[in-house]
Amino acid sequence: MGSSVPDTTFQHVHASFCARGGRLLLKDGELYRGLSHEVTPLYERLFSEGTIDDLMQDGALVHTERTDESVEEFGLVVKHRLIPYVSYPYEWCSAALRYAALFFLDFNLRLLGKGLLCFDATPYNIVFEGTEPVYVDFESIRPWDSVNLTVWLADFQALFLRPLEMYQAGHERYVRLGMAEWRGWQRGVSPEDYVRLMDRHMARRMVSSAVSSVVSVASRLVPARLRGPARRVWGTIRSARSEPAPPRVPSRDELAKLLSDLRKKVEPLCPLPVLGWDYYRDLFAFPSLDDKTGWSAKQLAVSDAFERAAPRSVLDVGSNRGWYSQLAARRGARVIAWDRDDRLVSLLFNDAHKGKLDIQPLVMDLVWPTPAQGLGGVWQAAEERHRCDMVLCLALIHHLVHIEGMHFDRIVLGLSDLTDRWLLIEFVPYADPNLAQWPNLERRDWYTLEGLLTALEPQFSVLYTAVSDPRERTLIFAEKKHAS
Ligand SMILES: C[S@@+](CC[C@H](N)C(=O)[O-])C[C@H]1O[C@@H](n2cnc3c(N)ncnc32)[C@H](O)[C@@H]1O
Numbered sequence: 001m002g003s004s005v006p007d008t009t010f011q012h013v014h015a016s017f018c019a020r021g022g023r024l025l026l027k028d029g030e031l032y033r034g035l036s037h038e039v040t041p042l043y044e045r046l047f048s049e050g051t052i053d054d055l056m057q058d059g060a061l062v063h064t065e066r067t068d069e070s071v072e073e074f075g076l077v078v079k080h081r082l083i084p085y086v087s088y089p090y091e092w093c094s095a096a097l098r099y100a101a102l103f104f105l106d107f108n109l110r111l112l113g114k115g116l117l118c119f120d121a122t123p124y125n126i127v128f129e130g131t132e133p134v135y136v137d138f139e140s141i142r143p144w145d146s147v148n149l150t151v152w153l154a155d156f157q158a159l160f161l162r163p164l165e166m167y168q169a170g171h172e173r174y175v176r177l178g179m180a181e182w183r184g185w186q187r188g189v190s191p192e193d194y195v196r197l198m199d200r201h202m203a204r205r206m207v208s209s210a211v212s213s214v215v216s217v218a219s220r221l222v223p224a225r226l227r228g229p230a231r232r233v234w235g236t237i238r239s240a241r242s243e244p245a246p247p248r249v250p251s252r253d254e255l256a257k258l259l260s261d262l263r264k265k266v267e268p269l270c271p272l273p274v275l276g277w278d279y280y281r282d283l284f285a286f287p288s289l290d291d292k293t294g295w296s297a298k299q300l301a302v303s304d305a306f307e308r309a310a311p312r313s314v315l316d317v318g319s320n321r322g323w324y325s326q327l328a329a330r331r332g333a334r335v336i337a338w339d340r341d342d343r344l345v346s347l348l349f350n351d352a353h354k355g356k357l358d359i360q361p362l363v364m365d366l367v368w369p370t371p372a373q374g375l376g377g378v379w380q381a382a383e384e385r386h387r388c389d390m391v392l393c394l395a396l397i398h399h400l401v402h403i404e405g406m407h408f409d410r411i412v413l414g415l416s417d418l419t420d421r422w423l424l425i426e427f428v429p430y431a432d433p434n435l436a437q438w439p440n441l442e443r444r445d446w447y448t449l450e451g452l453l454t455a456l457e458p459q460f461s462v463l464y465t466a467v468s469d470p471r472e473r474t475l476i477f478a479e480k481k482h483a484s
Contacts, residue, residue, distance in 0.1 A: 010034075010071060022074060022139045031080045032067065035139055040075025046141070051114055055135075060107055062127075062136045083134060085313075085336055086385050089123040089159070090179035091362045091370060094167040095346035098269055099353070100126050101160040103133040105263045112256055117144035121156035122187075123179075128360055130334075131353040144252060156262065158188030164269045171197050172342055176363075286323055289330060296469035299323070302394070302424065304466075305477050306331045309422050311390035317366045317418070318396035322348035322359065328392075329357040336386045338364035362386075366396070366414070367404050383417045390422040391415050395473075398428040398435050401447055408446070408455035416459040416480060423460055423478045427452050431472045449474055 010032065013024035022039065025032040035043050046052050047066055055061035063081040071077055089097060100123050111117050118125065118140050125137035163175045166189060174197060178189040250258065287294035295303070302324055306314075314328040319337035321344055329335045329352070337359055339345050345361045352359040364370065369382035393415055400406045415423055427449050428435050435441070453462060453476070460478035468475045 025071075025077070029082075031082045032069065033064075033078050033080060033138055034071050034074030035076045035078065036073075037075040039139060039142075042142070043076055043078075043139075046116075051116075054114075055107075055110070059132065060103070060110070060135055062134050062138060064138055078138065080136070080138065083127050083129055083136065085129075085334070085360055086127055087360060087362050088180075088370065088379075089126075090176045091364055091382070092123075092128070093342050093345035093349050093361060093363050094164065094172070095349040096128065096131070096361070097123065097160070097167070098164055098266060099131070099349075100128075100133045101164060101266045102263060104135075104156075104160065105259050105266065107135055109256060109259050109263075111141060112144055112252060112259065115144055115252075116141050117147045117152075117255075118142075119147055119152075121152045122159050124159075130358040130360055131349055144255065145249070149250070149255070153258075155187060158190060161262070161265065162189040162191075162194045164266060166194065166197065167342075168269055169198060286321060289323070289326055297467055297471065298394075298426070298469035298473070298475065299327070301466040301468065301475050302392070303327060303331075305422075305424050305475075306333070308477075309390060311388070311422060313388035314390045314392060315386055315388040315418055316392045316394075317415075318393065318399070319348060319361065320344050320395075322351065322361065324392055324394060325359050325361070326351065326355070326357055328390075329359050333358075333390075334388075335359040336388060337361040338366060338369075338386075340365040367400065367406065383414075387418055387420055389420050390424065391419040393423065393425040394475075395426055395428060397425065397452070398432070398438075401444070402435075402438065402441060408452050412455045412459055419480060421480050423456075423476075423480070425452075425456075425476050425478070426468055427474045427476065429472055429474075433470055433472070452476070 010025040010027050013026055013031075022033050022035040025034055043052075052061070052064065056063050062083065064078050067077050067079050069077040089100070092100070104118075104121070104123070104126065108118055108121075118135075118137070119142045120137075120140060125135060125140060126133045127136045128134070159179065163179060166172075166175045174193070175189060178193065181188070285296070287296075287299070292300065292303075306328055310331075311328070311333050314325070314333040314335045316322065316325040316328065316335060316337045317339075319325050319339045320341075322337050325335045325337040325348065335358060337345070337348055339348075339361070340363060342363050345363050348359065348361040351357075352361060364382060372381040372384075373379040393411075397411065400411050401408075415425070429449065430436065430441075430443060430447070456462060456476065456478055458481075460480055463477045463479055466475045466477070467473075
């Protein structure tokens, strides 16, 4: 039986102000969506024909059920499973964006088989759970022939394809800025900026392929060898310059071919050059997570802390390749891993994905986490979205003090905002063999273990300390005084 609920029992989720066919609503901590009268008949049909069930079956579409709630301005109110730890595409590593692009194309191919399509082609309609993308913009599924394909394609290019190509070409910084701008007039990476930044890259590629051609045929100068690569490179530039407008409304089969062709373009993209990863492999030993015998004192101590506290969620800041994130996930925690190096985050993404571990690796600078955005801060700051039961801050404090110029009290306050209960932080003293080799290290007299313990005091009770690895380092396990 339908219960007639006055509108005031539902709170509007202001972040969903740009949705077209409805609105996100909150009631008693649960997430609902009001669908407009206009789209309700379509969704009634999709529910009754089993289309929604089918799309939800493998988790591709967020789990959603009909309700009997009645709110005047909506034709139908549905209830969604609430997905915790939301992140935005410019916080994703490049490997995650590539994976999301493939997921989105597959999802649309599946929809097209049912005569449907997503109304817009944007990664902002996808939320990651660990390394699994979930399509959450429930109301944007429409009959395929009602979708403006010119806009759809332009958005796919601006928000998936060009960003991935530019990651691959080393333009990470620009891509992240462009991706963060999607809400305004500019959306993602524009064709003009793509050409401006990629021309040089293309030209470099052309020069290097010309040089290698010349070298390889040094004895016999064969101009035809040069023509092939040059033609290919300029072809790419030309295609980037032209707007991706389909010449006419394509048939359903033509559209399916277009989506499959886009998939073929995305599939081989390796967003960031692999260069540099060996450096990190050598620097941080990655012993088997299954066999404790090869573990260091630090790894044993962190494992012990997980066993004592049994945190349901862990935020690993400065996660690097994520050995500790993976350990936490294997101990049953849901993990968010922050590091500012996309290569490392992508490496962890691929590891976590292969190992089916509940880790969401993100590119985030601890010193400058994403702030709240939009009028009234409707898009929450990273600190609010990613707060966990436990924060790990391992082998990072010397970076924060000596590179970022931060003081202990500021670091402690920041970490306290990120944890609901526990903090495991590692102190790296000047006697540490690695820190001792840092060039131009300016020593600060307050940078001592005692200094850090004193700074922790207003926010945390220290439960114990343990010897780390190298043994000059100390692990501090602390509990928040005013647990939230
Ligand atoms: C020495 S490693 C520590 C890795 C790991 N936590 C451990 O204990 O083995 C420091 C990591 O912190 C990252 N990092 C440095 N400054 C950072 C910052 N401001 N925000 C996020 N990550 C940072 C680096 O990219 C690097 O991967």
